Amino acid sequence: MARLQNREAALRKLAAIPPAVRSAAKQALAQSADELTEAIRNAAPQGKTGKLKKSVAQTWGGGKVRYSSLAGNVGEAGDPDLSVRISAGNSEVRYAHLVEFGTAPHINGGLFAGTEHPGTTAQPFFYPTYRKLRRRARSRISRAVTKAIKQL
Secondary structure (H helix, E strand, O other): OOOOOOHHHHHHHHHOOOHHHHHHHHHHHHHHHHHHHHHHHHHOOOOOOOHHHHHOEEEEOOOOOOOOOEEOOOOOOOOHHHOEEEEEOOOOOOOHHHHHHOEOOEEOOHHHOOOEEOOEOOOOOOHHHHHHHHHHHHHHHHHHHHHHHHOO
């Protein structure tokens, strides 16, 4: 992933954006984040308890989500007001990545040392949903920003 060359200059430019444009962008981002969070939650396998579905959440401010197994918005956030991270997993649900990507057959250790685990098939729910909706989110945000700029 490419790193931002002059982060401070980019942050200054982001801070200079008029409040009306920032507000429009934030509303569009919030709508897209809600839509994506709900879609990922609906795509997640139910399982026995439904805890995986309940663990899908969004965090504003671009901060790192604790105990998350899967998270969108990888990398440094530019503007905390215009950053949201959608994640699956929490302190109780630390297996979201195992459901998403599956596991290979292996020999168990620990309590059941020496037994064979047959592996699990992948049940992708997070990244396919993200890929499906990211273009819509980008378009929604671009339209909102363009409309706000034209109204200035």
